[in-house]
Amino acid sequence: MPPAGEATFEGLFQSAPFGYVITDHNDVIVRTNTTFSDWTHFPPDQLLGRPFRDLLTAGAQLLYETRHLPVLRLQGYANEVLLQLVTARGTVLPILINAASVDVFGEPREVRIGVLDASSRVSYERELLATQRSAESMAARVTVLQNASAAFASSISEVEIAETLSRIVADALVASAACVALVGASGGLEVRAGTDLLSGLIREDPQLLGATVLDFQKPVTVNSTEQDQERFPGVVAALREARLQTVAVFPIMDDGIPIGVTAAFFGRERSLAASEDEMVLSVARQASQVLTRMRVQDQLAYAAQHDQLTGLANRAAIRDRITLGLAAARQAAQPLSLMFLDLDGFKNVNDRLGHHVGDAILIEVAKRLAASVRASDIVGRYGGDEFVVLCTSAGPREAAAISRRIHTEIRTAFSDAAEFEISASIGIATSEASENIVSIDELIGAADAAMYESKRLGRDRTTLATL
């Protein structure tokens, strides 16, 4: 081979349309071609003796050290690795490298790296990726919202809705856990689903994280920063205790009124994007709408079964219970007693002191009745000043014992009408276990007639009906 040929080959190598770099096994550059030096704008002597990874951006170094070098060492080569190189002018050059390790006696001796300029590939890929990612995150949000409405639609109880919301929040935010707490009857927050990993903190912390969110009506995220340490010292300490680093709490809003909170717990420090906050708030809004609808239905169902003034079972409900009670008593071969009760002297109170005092007396009578009967008995208001007590598994003797307690209770003076004498006339009808089938109307008719018999005999007494 003539020297000119070698020179030509050397020239081809030096000015090839790709960079060529040789490093030792410690990544230190020992040789490069002119193309590489031209691309990086480093004169060759500034490249030699330098680790290749020093030429990379910090982000590319992370990939190079944690992924590329191990693969190269283990596999002997690593192809098509995309990296970012910082030139002597400070500009960033995307490069695609193929690297091969050359071993001598099984020991890595040097690494040969082919370098391509990947500027154009990178720019279109970046656009593609950005588009793909924004489309994906949009699609993911739409999916979350759609799945949420389907899941809420099939939920049949408050707890189920809370569980669904808790699960969606945990999944959507990639949280370690989540919980849902709703404002309860007492006005405080009660955890209805999920686990409050801060053990009661959402409710009971002196700094009242949950209450703060209810007040703000905006999401609050607590990390373990010094600033948060000052604002929510209890929360930060509890996070540490639970091996967590962040908690995010969102209000559940119903038509401008906060009805609860949902909290997401994270094992590492997280700051949520505005889009994530918005997504959770909107799922929470969906949940609150279903909750409200359900609560209205519950109220209607309650109203259909209860007397508005006293809260006792109303006439329709008590008839249902008698029907069920008769069937169950027959099945179990047990007696069932029905007590009819009419107040004595009530009309006088109503006429003299007005309806509002009359109403107060009725409410008080309801309370006293409930206090006089056994836990298994059912008290209802049949209408006006007429009440009923359904005593399960009770014959005449047991029912009479209950009626004695009732007489004593009702005779006790009422504070709203202390100067008036009020008592109860009671009639009891019993369906005995051994008897023939008694209908609901027979039972009610007999108890009612016995009650009138008590009235006729001079009031404030109990009469047992014979069926």
Place this chain on the structure above:
Amino acid sequence: MPSPLVDVLTRNNVTVSGAGRPIVFAHGFGCSQDMWRLVAPHFADDHQIVLFDHVGSGGSDLSAYRPGKYDSLEGYAADLIEILDQLDLRDVIFVGHSVGSIIGMLAANRDSSRFSSLVMVGPSPRYVDADGYTGGFTQADVDALLDGLDANYFGWSQSIAPVIMGVPEQPELVEELTESFCRTDPAIARHFARVTFLSDNRRDLAEVRVPTLVIQSSDDVIAPLSVGRYVADRIEQSTLVVVPVTGHCSHLSAPAAVIAAIEDFVS
């Protein structure tokens, strides 16, 4: 407690060999248990060697991946504890590389009863700089890494992903994939990178109650010497050994030095 419904050993692709005092190796981000092939065999004579892959890496069961669980290193630490429980290992020498060492530390902090010593190779409790602390990176650097992962898995996910889902007409691709080193699912790799490089475990260092060896490369951009010192300073019973080597994977580039340091420490 390990759930009886989860086969922990399959989930984490646990391999056990040899007999003697147990030594457990945990890999870091970007690779798999393959990483220990130059170090682990050396201990085969007098140790029970346990290797495993974190869920999402290597030969682990990808279907066990739960984003919520693995959104923090605690999820990985819980898996490690389950592995030790399942094998009922005691007096364990735990050797972890990079984030694998932090995972081991968290597991030992939760329940130190099974650990006799921790060996942390190239640990960093926090990669992103914070006030008064130099991790060596900024949030923007980590974002660039995530972009870089996407770019590098761009081709991977397009051409290889269908294979994983089962394209029967190209069995040789499946073969190639299972043979390739440090294979990992791109979506999981991205999440693992986020969790690895955005976690802050500085406060956990002070809770370590197990004798600890920190093996630090003299020149490592991922976990610089100052970070290795920071770790050793804050762990009560710790020894720092600086290995004269360039790069983050001293167990690959200088296995003899790493082996010597471990042997010195545990003997």
